[in-house]
Amino acid sequence: MSATSVVELQDVLLVTIQGELTDEDAMALQEELTTNVARSSARGVLIDVSGLDLVDSFLARTLHDIAGASALLAAETVVVGMRPEVAITLVELGLTLPGLGTALTVADGLDRLNGSARRR
Amino acid sequence: MTAGTGQTIRDRVAQFLKENRSDIERAWAATPVFTARRPADAAEECAELLTGLRHVIETGGEEDPSADGLATVRPVLASLAARSAGGPSGSDRPDVTVLKGPLLRLWREQDLPEDIVHSGDLVLSNVLNTLRIALLEIELSAGAETILAQRAQLTELSTPVIKLWDGILAIPLIGTLDSTRGQVATESLLEQIVAHQARVAILDITGVTAVDTLVAQHLLKTAVAARLMGAECIISGIRPQIAQTMVQLGIDLGEVATRATLADAFARALGIIGLTVRPDERAAG
Numbered sequence: 001m002s003a004t005s006v007v008e009l010q011d012v013l014l015v016t017i018q019g020e021l022t023d024e025d026a027m028a029l030q031e032e033l034t035t036n037v038a039r040s041s042a043r044g045v046l047i048d049v050s051g052l053d054l055v056d057s058f059l060a061r062t063l064h065d066i067a068g069a070s071a072l073l074a075a076e077t078v079v080v081g082m083r084p085e086v087a088i089t090l091v092e093l094g095l096t097l098p099g100l101g102t103a104l105t106v107a108d109g110l111d112r113l114n115g116s117a118r119r120r
Numbered sequence: 121m122t123a124g125t126g127q128t129i130r131d132r133v134a135q136f137l138k139e140n141r142s143d144i145e146r147a148w149a150a151t152p153v154f155t156a157r158r159p160a161d162a163a164e165e166c167a168e169l170l171t172g173l174r175h176v177i178e179t180g181g182e183e184d185p186s187a188d189g190l191a192t193v194r195p196v197l198a199s200l201a202a203r204s205a206g207g208p209s210g211s212d213r214p215d216v217t218v219l220k221g222p223l224l225r226l227w228r229e230q231d232l233p234e235d236i237v238h239s240g241d242l243v244l245s246n247v248l249n250t251l252r253i254a255l256l257e258i259e260l261s262a263g264a265e266t267i268l269a270q271r272a273q274l275t276e277l278s279t280p281v282i283k284l285w286d287g288i289l290a291i292p293l294i295g296t297l298d299s300t301r302g303q304v305a306t307e308s309l310l311e312q313i314v315a316h317q318a319r320v321a322i323l324d325i326t327g328v329t330a331v332d333t334l335v336a337q338h339l340l341k342t343a344v345a346a347r348l349m350g351a352e353c354i355i356s357g358i359r360p361q362i363a364q365t366m367v368q369l370g371i372d373l374g375e376v377a378t379r380a381t382l383a384d385a386f387a388r389a390l391g392i393i394g395l396t397v398r399p400d401e402r403a404a405g
Contacts, residue, residue: 080350084310087345096344103350104317 004029006036011043012113013075014106018051026062034069042075044113048106050081060095067100076101080109129239130177133227136240137174140226144170147222153200153215165196169219172196173247182247185254193251194258201259216255220248279305281312287319288389290382292357294327302338309342313351320389321346324382326357336371343376352392354378356385 004025007014013036015029037045047063049055067077078101090097103109137144145166148154154162172193176182181190200216227240274295282290291309295301313321323339325331331339343353356379358366366373379385390397 079348082349084307084314084345084349087310087348088306088341090348091341091345097348102348104313104319105350108319108350 006032008040012046012110013037013042014046016048020054021059023058026059030062030066033066037070037073037075045070045075045077046106046109047079048081049079052086053083055086055090057093057095060090060097063100064097076113078103078109078112080106129236129243130180132236133240133243134174134178136227136230137170141170143226144223147226148219151218153218168196169193176247177243182243182250185250185257190254197255197258200255201262216248216252220245275301275304279308281308283316284386287393289313289316289318290322290324292324292327296329297335297338306342310345310349313346313349318351320392321351321353322382322385322389323353323355324357325355331362331366333369333371336366340373340376354385354388356382
């Protein structure tokens with residue numbers, strides 16, 4: 001079971017992923033997000049993965065693809081709240097998600113997108 | 121040889137041990153096993169050892185390292201083993217085989233029929249061999265316990281995560297990083313990043329004796345994992361020799377920031393979270 005929600009916060013799209021994400025879910029999410037970014041001309045995409053305890057290579061690639069597509073649409077992508085065990089697994093798999101912005105919390109991620117002083 | 125004869129031999133040998141105990145004790149006290157001890161202690165240990173061995177021979181357990189009689193000499197053996205643990209290993213360790221020579225010499229001087237002398241030889245040799253096995257067992261188990269305790273201590277010692285400032289953590293790595301210790305360090309660092317909501321993590325390798333490709337790989341993995349979580353990693357404390365070794369090995373830490381000292385890394389970390397340190401003008405004036 002998975003539940004993803006996309007919330008528009010001014011010019012930022014906040015995506016929250018809960019539970020396990022199947023490959024179909026991931027592809028659907030990618031399509032929905034890209035459409036949303038184009039429609040709302042969002043400046044940034046925040047993907048909250050704190051509810052995920054498993055990230056496989058397919059999801060890692062999807063995140064990378066989302067970032068690439070969003071960049072083409074002039075939006076910066078930041079992945080927030082990745083858990084330690086997920087991070088270790090990804091590194092062990094050699095999936096270092098190059099070029100993808102990361103932040104500890106949603107607030108940090110928003111700071112990063114706003115380019116403001118990186119202080120909480 | 122029948123069991124009855126075996127028992128007769130054993131009784132004869134036990135009798136010999138009893139009648140000649142003072143001679144045997146004196147001969148034993150002069151062997152290298154006991155010369156390191158004070159004479160009074162040595163005499164006491166020899167006496168205990170002899171009583172235990174006689175009991176073993178009387179009960180016919182001379183080929184069984186877990187026999188009753190050996191249980192009574194275990195304290196003596198443990199003290200022997202403890203002495204060998206303190207000193208250098210190899211030829212300097214107490215070896216109870218040196219007890220065999222004097223004992224057999226005294227036995228042969230007994231002026232007994234030849235077949236009894238031969239059978240008695242066998243019994244005495246067997247019991248001392250068994251004694252040696254028991255001593256080795258005690259030494260090995262003591263060593264294994266020490267190793268386990270020290271390994272646990274090392275793992276505990278190796279992973280303190282220190283909070284330097286709001287949002288800045290440091291983990292000083294010390295000694296040799298093997299894969300277990302490295303993994304424990306990485307995991308506790310990442311967990312503390314979440315717990316403290318740290319934006320910057322400093323990996324200080326001042327205390328690391330050598331950096332090979334494996335350790336470098338590990339540092340790199342830790343740094344990348346921290347980045348995936350949204351924290352930045354700085355590696356500090358790279359000594360000049362280690363820097364040269366790393367270059368010669370072709371290790372590339374990629375985009376991970378490195379600094380020479382922990383102080384430099386801390387200054388950089390403060391910059392990342394948007395803080396600066398400046399002199400207090402009031403205090404200066």
